[in-house]
Amino acid sequence: MLISLKDVVKIYAPAKEQPVRAINGLSLEVPRGDFVAILGRSGAGKTTLLNLMAGLTRPTSGEVLVESANLWSLGDREQSRLRNRKIGFVFQFPSLLPSLTALENVALPNTFGKRLAGDEARVRAGQLLEMVGLTDKRNAFPRHLSAGQQQRVVVARALMNQPDILLADEATSNLDEQTEQEIMTLFQQIHAETGVTIVMVVHSSYLVRYATRSIQMANGKILSGD
Numbered sequence: 001m002l003i004s005l006k007d008v009v010k011i012y013a014p015a016k017e018q019p020v021r022a023i024n025g026l027s028l029e030v031p032r033g034d035f036v037a038i039l040g041r042s043g044a045g046k047t048t049l050l051n052l053m054a055g056l057t058r059p060t061s062g063e064v065l066v067e068s069a070n071l072w073s074l075g076d077r078e079q080s081r082l083r084n085r086k087i088g089f090v091f092q093f094p095s096l097l098p099s100l101t102a103l104e105n106v107a108l109p110n111t112f113g114k115r116l117a118g119d120e121a122r123v124r125a126g127q128l129l130e131m132v133g134l135t136d137k138r139n140a141f142p143r144h145l146s147a148g149q150q151q152r153v154v155v156a157r158a159l160m161n162q163p164d165i166l167l168a169d170e171a172t173s174n175l176d177e178q179t180e181q182e183i184m185t186l187f188q189q190i191h192a193e194t195g196v197t198i199v200m201v202v203h204s205s206y207l208v209r210y211a212t213r214s215i216q217m218a219n220g221k222i223l224s225g226d
């Protein structure tokens with residue numbers, strides 16, 4: 001199994017506020033090659049679930065396993081290595097660095113993984129920009145790109161280290177309908193061409209058809225899935 005969550009609970013306990021049970025005893029298995037869409041109302045725990053899968057948030061109890069490795073029994077260095085090499089993340093909020101060009105933004109994860117030499121990294125970043133249809137924008141800064149183009153750069157960046165898992169949090173929620181369809185089609189194409197496993201939070205049920213299965217969340221639990 002590529003990703004397994006076993007009876008996971010996540011409680012946020014901010015100072016001076018009531019603790020929140022964001023994930024409430026959730027178990028889930030994601031086999032390699034899946035394209036899973038996660039649906040649920042605001043506050044259902046969708047972002048928290050992705051952050052748990054990415055090893056960005058520590059579960060209060062329960063286990064998160066990536067290829068049978070418990071993310072939280074690894075040392076810091078091993079954990080970040082696994083995260084950098086196996087997982088690509090598309091965040092819910094804009095995350096390009098404004099002072100870097102599109103190409104430099106795409107190549108950035110390589111500087112943490114340090115797997116390719118500079119020239120090779122630029123070549124790969126260029127190929128990824130081509131895949132997302134932005135070859136002509138490789139030297140453009142984010143502020144000179146449309147929202148949809150910026151999101152394509154973010155998707156390309158998430159693929160830079162050839163991850164096994166692509167986690168995407170509402171990657172299309174700020175886009176018009178047509179651009180949204182283009183980005184969803186791009187995810188489908190990436191899934192078909194690279195075989196990467198995708199777990200994606202979507203904000204409406206009509207986007208589920210792009211995935212191979214869907215999961216409905218409420219109150220930190222899975223309500224139903226197919």
Ligand SMILES: Nc1ncnc2c1ncn2[C@@H]1O[C@H](COP(=O)(O)OP(=O)(O)OP(=O)(O)O)[C@@H](O)[C@H]1O
Pocket residue numbers: 012013014020021022040041042043044045046047048049092
């Ligand atoms: N860092 C945090 N500290 C405290 N509470 C948090 C934190 N992050 C999330 N929460 C709470 O946990 C619950 C789940 O939040 P989460 O962000 O996972 O929801 P979501 O399903 O992604 O919602 P949305 O659709 O609005 O993005 C919410 O009640 C939220 O207020």
Ligand SMILES: [Mg+2]
Pocket residue numbers: 046047048092169
């Ligand atoms: Mg969210």
